Amino acid sequence: MSAPGISEPTEAIAKARAGDPEAWGTLFHDYAPAMFRFCRRALPTREDAEDATMEIFIKLRRNLGQYDSTRSFSAWLYKVAANHCWDILRRRKVRQDKETEDVENVPLEHPDPSALDKMIEERSSDEVRKALEKLGARARMALVMRYYSDMSYDEIADELGVRRQFVGVVLLRARHELRKALEGTAALTAGGRA
Amino acid sequence: MSEPEDEVKLPARHLDEMTCLLYIDRQLDRARGLEVSAHAADCANCRTLLRALERESRLMTRSMLEEDEPLPSRLAAFQEQARKSMQWIWGLVFGLAATGVYALYEGYVQPWQQKLDEAGFGGSNLLSLMIFQGAFWKGWQSMLTLIEVLALVTVGLFCAAYFRRRIRRGSALALVVAGLCGAFAVPAPVAASELRHADTITIAKSEKIKGDLFVTAGRCRIDGDVDGDVFAFCQAVDVNGHVTGDVIGFAQSIHVSGVVDGNIRVGCNNLTLSGTLGKNVLAFGDSLRIDSDAKAGGSATVFGGTTSIDGTVGRDILSFAGLLSINGAVGGNLKAKGETLAIGPTAKIQGSSEFEGKKAPEVAAEAKLGSPVKFTKTERKPEYRSGHYYVWQVIWGAAFVLFGLVLFVLMPEFSRQATRSAERIGASLGLGVLVGCGLPIAALIACVTVVGLFLGLSTFFLWYASLYFAQIIVGALLGQWLMGRTDELWPRIGRMIVGLLLARLCFLIPHVGGWLKFGVIIWGIGAISLALYRRMQPVVAAGIPPMASPMPPAAPIGGMQPA
Numbered sequence: 001m002s003a004p005g006i007s008e009p010t011e012a013i014a015k016a017r018a019g020d021p022e023a024w025g026t027l028f029h030d031y032a033p034a035m036f037r038f039c040r041r042a043l044p045t046r047e048d049a050e051d052a053t054m055e056i057f058i059k060l061r062r063n064l065g066q067y068d069s070t071r072s073f074s075a076w077l078y079k080v081a082a083n084h085c086w087d088i089l090r091r092r093k094v095r096q097d098k099e100t101e102d103v104e105n106v107p108l109e110h111p112d113p114s115a116l117d118k119m120i121e122e123r124s125s126d127e128v129r130k131a132l133e134k135l136g137a138r139a140r141m142a143l144v145m146r147y148y149s150d151m152s153y154d155e156i157a158d159e160l161g162v163r164r165q166f167v168g169v170v171l172l173r174a175r176h177e178l179r180k181a182l183e184g185t186a187a188l189t190a191g192g193r194a
Numbered sequence: 195m196s197e198p199e200d201e202v203k204l205p206a207r208h209l210d211e212m213t214c215l216l217y218i219d220r221q222l223d224r225a226r227g228l229e230v231s232a233h234a235a236d237c238a239n240c241r242t243l244l245r246a247l248e249r250e251s252r253l254m255t256r257s258m259l260e261e262d263e264p265l266p267s268r269l270a271a272f273q274e275q276a277r278k279s280m281q282w283i284w285g286l287v288f289g290l291a292a293t294g295v296y297a298l299y300e301g302y303v304q305p306w307q308q309k310l311d312e313a314g315f316g317g318s319n320l321l322s323l324m325i326f327q328g329a330f331w332k333g334w335q336s337m338l339t340l341i342e343v344l345a346l347v348t349v350g351l352f353c354a355a356y357f358r359r360r361i362r363r364g365s366a367l368a369l370v371v372a373g374l375c376g377a378f379a380v381p382a383p384v385a386a387s388e389l390r391h392a393d394t395i396t397i398a399k400s401e402k403i404k405g406d407l408f409v410t411a412g413r414c415r416i417d418g419d420v421d422g423d424v425f426a427f428c429q430a431v432d433v434n435g436h437v438t439g440d441v442i443g444f445a446q447s448i449h450v451s452g453v454v455d456g457n458i459r460v461g462c463n464n465l466t467l468s469g470t471l472g473k474n475v476l477a478f479g480d481s482l483r484i485d486s487d488a489k490a491g492g493s494a495t496v497f498g499g500t501t502s503i504d505g506t507v508g509r510d511i512l513s514f515a516g517l518l519s520i521n522g523a524v525g526g527n528l529k530a531k532g533e534t535l536a537i538g539p540t541a542k543i544q545g546s547s548e549f550e551g552k553k554a555p556e557v558a559a560e561a562k563l564g565s566p567v568k569f570t571k572t573e574r575k576p577e578y579r580s581g582h583y584y585v586w587q588v589i590w591g592a593a594f595v596l597f598g599l600v601l602f603v604l605m606p607e608f609s610r611q612a613t614r615s616a617e618r619i620g621a622s623l624g625l626g627v628l629v630g631c632g633l634p635i636a637a638l639i640a641c642v643t644v645v646g647l648f649l650g651l652s653t654f655f656l657w658y659a660s661l662y663f664a665q666i667i668v669g670a671l672l673g674q675w676l677m678g679r680t681d682e683l684w685p686r687i688g689r690m691i692v693g694l695l696l697a698r699l700c701f702l703i704p705h706v707g708g709w710l711k712f713g714v715i716i717w718g719i720g721a722i723s724l725a726l727y728r729r730m731q732p733v734v735a736a737g738i739p740p741m742a743s744p745m746p747p748a749a750p751i752g753g754m755q756p757a
Contacts, residue, residue, distance in 0.1 A: 032265060032269055033261070033265050036265055036266070036269060037258070037259070037261070037263075040263065041258050046263075046266070047728065050266050050268055050269060053269055054268075054269065091607075108211070110208075110210065110211055111211060111243070111246075113239055113240070113242035113243035113246055114242055116243070116246040116247075116250070117242055117245060117246035117249065120246055120249045120250050120253055121249075123253065125253070125256055125257035125260050125262075126257075126262070128253055128254060128257035129257050129258070129260075129262065132254075132257070132258075143254060144258065146219075147251060147254040147255045147258060148255065148258040148259065153219070153221055168212055168215060168216050168219075168221065169212070171215065171219075172211060172212055172215055175215075175247075175250065178254075
């Protein structure tokens with residue numbers, strides 16, 4: 001689990017910890033794009049993602065001393081980012097919780113494997129990103145943590161504040177939401193073409 | 195929560211989707227994993243499902259990792275070097291905004307101001323112009339109708355906002371709406387008063403009204419008797435009859451030629467008293483006149499542009515008028531503050547006379563005064579040379595701290611966001627110039643239209659409040675810079691107080707302080723606007739609403755399901 005194409009920046013971390021602004025600049029340069037993308041996928045608007053990325057790096061600079069260098073730097077960074085983004089979403093969604101109870105209790109339909117396989121075959125990355133934007137906060141956050149930053153079920157449970165055995169359910173429901181959104185995107189595309 | 199078995203509809207003896215997901219995510223124990231592998235080897239359907247889920251995972255990862263957007267310039271600017279190179283943009287924005295506001299002022303505001311001055315409506319009379327001049331709006335009747343509609347809409351919106359999250363069923367919503375309708379339909383309690391509401395209202399000479407009279411009309415004429423008070427919200431009011439109580443009114447013009455046993459308390463453009471008044475008169479207006487045959491038994495307190503007292507006032511006169519002219523009799527003392535005081539030859543003032551103004555009073559030699567007029571010339575000297583100035587600064591500082599405390603406690607999240615927005619100095623200053631200067635102009639434009647008066651005045655008051663709030667926000671940021679960042683409420687309030695007091699100390703610096711204050715206000719208004727803008731951004735994209743916590747285990751984990 002690391003930012004694409006980047007090996008562990010042990011030396012830069014050590015220098016940044018010692019207060020070297022150049023090293024800090026290197027860390028920012030190497031990890032900011034991946035962090036921004038993470039925030040962009042997890043948060044509703046581009047402005048939110050920009051703000052969150054800045055705040056994550058401010059936090060990072062302050063808390064770099066707490067980083068355990070025996071562990072993966074990227075994993076730690078994603079954990080900080082996930083924590084920050086989920087904090088933002090959780091604060092905002094308190095007032096929306098009541099509205100979503102019904103959605104939570106809708107039983108999941110078992111998919112038709114062939115139809116599902118066909119749908120996935122036909123969808124582009126762009127469509128998936130658009131569909132992702134339509135998901136609820138928890139669903140999107142769960143998918144981003146799992147499939148963008150490759151976080152484990154334990155880490156996801158920790159971040160979302162659910163029991164570990166519910167993480168699978170959260171992810172499965174999120175996938176169902178995504179498929180529904182993808183169907184909507186496809187319908188829109190078809191309509192547009194017509 | 196229903197049982198999991200009831201929730202998932204599965205074909206006979208196939209792997210359920212949850213098991214497949216846990217399998218591809220390697221979350222099953224070894225034994226269970228082997229079972230799934232063995233089943234998938236024999237079952238084409240489940241194999242397809244496993245493959246589809248795996249492809250779905252890969253598709254998601256690929257979609258999320260793709261670099262579809264470049265890194266925003268703001269983030270690139272986060273590094274010191276890049277940030278320096280971006281400074282000129284904010285300078286440009288600031289310059290353009292200032293030029294725009296200057297052009298707006300030169301092109302629209304100043305010509306209008308000149309025209310108004312030429313028409314006789316100076317800056318000091320602008321409020322009077324907006325509120326009382328019938329040329330710009332139809333009168334209190336339409337104003338009241340507007341206020342009624344706005345009040346109902348506001349109540350409706352509050353109810354909708356309050357019940358929106360509590361009611362999802364149509365029947366419950368219908369019940370609430372019916373309840374509200376019922377509440378509105380309940381008749382108002384009967385009182386010993388009469389309410390009249392029409393374009394023109396005339397109380398005929400032969401008519402007698404027992405109790406108070408409430409009138410909202412374009413024109414109101416009272417020729418008969420009212421045994422109580424008169425409350426009038428009209429364009430023009432004429433009282434020719436007899437009112438045993440008070441006359442309280444807001445109108446463009448009020449003319450009292452009858453008899454009023456009580457007081458007259460009015461806010462109007464023109465007040466003319468030519469009848470008899472039993473007690474006192476209190477008037478706010480542009481032109482106030484007490485005619486030569488008028489008699490007021492009590493005192494007269496007037497705030498206005500031009501005040502002329504030719505009749506009799508039984509007791510004291512307290513006047514804050516641009517031009518005060520006295521040709522009648524005053525039973526008590528005269529105390530006046532304004533531009534000019536003219537005491538004519540027929541004037542009789544029994545008590546003392548005091549006048550504070552720029553010019554010495556003009557007193558006719560024939561005037562009979564209890565004592566010579568004591569004149570105090572108004573002089574302007576630098577405020578900061580007097581001790582009072584500093585006492586007031588301390589009082590203002592304490593008031594600001596209290597105001598800030600209330601705002602931070604009432605709106606902790608918004609004040610935090612506004613402080614955070616203030617960190618973007620360039621953006622805040624640029625936006626501050628636009629909003630700080632543009633909002634009052636927009637409010638003024640709204641005011642001179644009939645429909646926009648209420649909106650315009652509300653906007654103006656909000657803008658005025660924001661001038662103070664802005665200083666608090668910048669104070670909070672200064673405190674944060676001095677004492678370090680924190681997200682907790684009370685430490686933030688502490689920082690706000692320190693920063694605010696420091697800023698106010700800087701405002702005391704002669705010559706520079708005023709400019710500093712202006713800059714801080716612009717900065718703060720920009721930060722508030724930025725925070726408001728952010729707050730209005732959509733929270734969650736449209737579509738499926740976000741999930742609530744905790745998530746119930748709606749789908750079972752593990753095992754093939756029986757038919």
